[in-house]
């Protein structure tokens with residue numbers, strides 16, 4: 001839990017606050033954009049949540065914060081319980097955002113996909129009994145897809161618990177050398193019906209995206225939605241190779257998708273032709289900062 005003695009002075013007065021242990025991962029700003037804002041090197045509360053939906057979102061942010069930097073002076077136990085029970089959060093169809101982001105992956109978002117040939121975990125949340133029980137109820141985890149070396153989180157522990165196969169690219173495999181399935185080269189790999197692994201080097205040498213059911217694209221830190229430019233953006237900070245990054249983005253034009261579901265940055269849904277148009281605009285030169 002956050003420490004009141006470390007409360008940042010940039011917070012507006014009131015119940016919710018951010019302390020100086022914040023690692024500026026953006027998770028709270030994604031979950032509760034009406035309350036949290038980036039302020040220099042940290043997040044802070046710029047407006048106290050008002051009303052039920054905003055308070056609920058602020059508690060979700062508090063729970064998802066990977067380092068426990070968000071505090072409340074007077075906790076509302078019922079709201080906290082409701083927010084806890086909201087995770088994993090159904091996004092669409094059989095796709096969930098797990099919440100409980102892990103400090104080990106710098107607060108990256110992780111996802112769960114239910115699939116008739118075995119369920120998928122995309123990157124890894126903190127190891128939580130609540131999540132373990134949820135995955136169990138949904139039929140376990142067959143594959144753990146690691147988008148890149150930064151977002152391993154507690155994948156080894158989930159893999160052991162569920163006997164899941166961890167998938168990572170050879171170029172990033174130093175981060176998980178005992179992974180059960182190592183992907184080589186640049187060609188897309190049809191993993192199971194409806195799911196394709198797409199190597200997208202650039203942010204790291206071994207970054208990969210996952211294309212699911214012709215609708216969802218899990219992008220790791222390769223590409224995300226940027227709320228400021230209201231468009232897609234590519235990683236420009238911590239980029240292994242800029243030219244390769246752009247070539248990888250161009251490769252994604254071959255795929256049709258409505259959803260962009262990143263590790264860091266905002267997720268977005270648009271009709272697939274609009275998403276294609278956004279990708280085209282991005283490739284024509286628009287880019288922004290990304291982790």
Ligand code: SF4
Nearest residue numbers: 022023025026028065
């Ligand atoms: S979720 Fe936590 S660590 Fe991440 S930006 Fe918000 S307060 Fe900081």
Ligand SMILES: [Fe+2]
Nearest residue numbers: 148150221291
């Ligand atoms: Fe990364």
